[in-house]
Amino acid sequence: MLKQLYIKNFTLIDELDMEFHSGFSVITGETGAGKSIILGAIGLLLGQRADSKSVKMGTDRCVIEAHFDLSRYQMEDFFEQNEIDFDADDTIIRRELTAAGKSRAFINDTPVALTMLKELGERLVDVHSQHQNLLLNKQDFQLSVVDVIANDAKELDDYATTYARYQELKKEEQRLREEIEQGRQSVDFMQFQYDELSSARLSDGEQEELEQRSETMSHSEDIKSALYEAETALLGDENGLVSNLKHAVSALQGIERVYPDVAELAERMNSCYIELKDAADEVSAKLETVDFDPAELDTVNDRLDRIYALQKKYKVDTVAALLAIQDDLERKLSNIENSDEALAELERQVAAAQKAVQSKADVLTKKRQKAAQEIEKQMQSRLVPLGMPHVRFQIVIEQEPLGRSGQDKVSFLFSANTSTPLQPVAQVASGGEIARVMLSLKAMISGAVKLPTIIFDEIDTGVSGKIAEQMAQIMAEMGRCDRQVISITHLPQIAALGTTHYKVYKEETPQGTTSHMQMLTPNERITEIAQMLSGSDVSDAAIQNAKELLKL
Known part of the structure; x- marks a missing residue:
């Protein structure tokens, strides 16, 4: 509190x-x-x-x-x-x-x-x-009153979960139907697209490898010339770096016995010689493998042209994207081919889900109907002492299509007189009657x-x-x-x-x-209630009346 x-x-x-x-x-x-x-x-x-x-x-x-x-x-x-x-x-x-x-x-x-x-x-x-009295005209408020008295929160949660699954399956069924219908209208075109992509035998990473090969072959003469120059510099008969370095190492090693200080230097230079000799051999090996083949270059460029053409046609930038389109086409064609079986299975799931939802909706309806009878009794007993001896209060629960809250449409019907037919409470009750109805409902709900x-x-x-x-x-x-x-x-x-x-x-x-x-304080209450009875000029009679109301 x-x-x-x-x-x-x-x-x-x-x-x-x-x-x-x-x-x-x-x-x-x-x-x-x-x-x-x-x-x-x-x-x-x-x-x-x-x-x-x-x-x-x-x-x-x-x-x-x-x-x-x-x-x-x-x-x-x-x-x-x-x-x-x-x-x-x-x-x-x-x-x-x-x-x-x-x-x-x-x-x-x-x-x-x-x-x-x-x-x-x-x-x-x-x-x-006061504005909450307008809630009496709202069906969801009337339903919530019944649910509170029915104490059906667990059943409502179970129903909501099952209903959500049912709705998901219905959407999936509709999506599949639309996809199948669209697919059947364009199956020939999709088949053509799939065949075109499939026959290209694309592989992820292929484009990058081809582009590198094309670039290398297009510059094969420049590459070969550079490798040749490097080989000559390293292995030339007279001024090659490798032979000169080897000669320098031999010279230092020849004086190690009489001049030990060069031993470490000779060892370092020998290591450089070994590394340089290895690099020179690798340059020579690459020089022998580099060869310009116009036919091979044409083959590589033709393959790239085909890939570029497919990318432009399908408005993508990578082979991976083309493969994704191919996979999607394959899935759609497979769905069309197996559409009857897939749709039949989904229809079976939807029917089972609907049956489950209906079963849980029926449980809610029974609890609500029982609660409605209890509410009618309580409202009758609460409203009669509030100056409505001939009041009638009835709850009508009608069936409607399954929705988020079940299948029940709840209406509160009211009549303050025996001669007046029952009608929706918000339409026939006066302001004072609505106030009493709402107070009675609140008192009842507060108990639950x-x-x-x-x-x-x-x-x-x-x-x-x-x-x-x-x-x-x-x-x-x-x-x-x-x-x-x-x-x-x-x-x-x-x-x-x-x-x-x-x-x-x-x-x-x-x-x-x-x-x-x-x-x-108690005395201040007497004065306040007396003023409420008679206005600012408090009379002795008003004071006495206030004391009587306060039972003093």
Whole structure:
């Protein structure tokens, strides 16, 4: 549950540091006092998009921080999966926004992406505002209510996995059908292309080797001349380097006995002689192998021309790319040749997958039908005390083509009177009736999903008197079931049933208008509820009435 909320420099709030308590709490205040600002701050903590205009004018950044007690809600898995430190007694989420528009989010002082903050926020707080009543017109919302009560999350996951596989197989089947059809229309051309490439007998790396051979043969005379000059310089009869070096070595070796200092020098020069003699022999060998053969050069260039022509035709730059095209053509031709067998096998897989999906969809349908009956009973028992003695609430589940959530189309039908036929709830219910329907749904859902904190933002719109008191009792009951319920209200009947009462108010200062929030003492509650009953001029009768509402 929410233990503490700290807000600094957010719109009209200079600084707010407020403790919250378990059970049913209420927040009151005049219209425009700043209740929506506090909700907006909480929304930022839950991952909503930020606007730099929210930063209080004249400041460079705002900070919103909340502390939660999660000791009873088994949320360790979220923190382990995201490698965030977990403190069940004091989980801290913080949002910072600068006037320049930069936003940062933290969970237990670990920087996180906004999507992660939103994921955690959805498990921490459910904010029900008036616009959420429009959800009653959304089929996916109605289906999600049924799924929550059906407790079919595991079955939904199993179905989703099977359905995704079924969709993949259907796409593969369609792709193969299109490929076969296109192939049959162009099989002759593909066969011609394949034969052309296949007959070329291409090999990877061939082009580079041929280009090098062509380059060498084209310059064979230059190569031979250079090798000849090198051989003459090394092995010439009179001035060859090899014979001169050999002569020098012999001369030094002849005086080693009488002049030992030249021994090392003679050895070094002899090593050079051996290396130089070996190099000279290699030059001679290469000279004998170099020979210009015009016919061979023509053969190499003809082969290169064919490769270049194929590359130009197929708009590629390498033999490897040509070979890839050849392989692809071979695969397509093989598919066409074996298309009937391949398509039949894929059709069999699709049929098996469809059967599996249908089976899992049927399991979902049965669970949803059972849950729908339970919801109808609960809604009947919850709505009658809320001033609708003749209410009828029915859930219709119709079959539709298999989709991501199964095969069920869910519709909530409603009638507040025996004479009015059942119709879609969003089309026939009044504002006050929709508020009561949504509160009943939320109360029912909260029993199935352990959300730590539920905030109702003026869910009492369109009701008053005893009905408002009944709605407050439902919220109070929700607050007694291991969760925290906070209601923002203008109705004294609801405010009086809160175990904790907060007031939001505005104050005019020399620096401008600021919003504040305070937890009311018992005496302050009496005054606040009396003002809600009679206005700013609090009468003795209003005070007495407030005490009666507070059961004092």
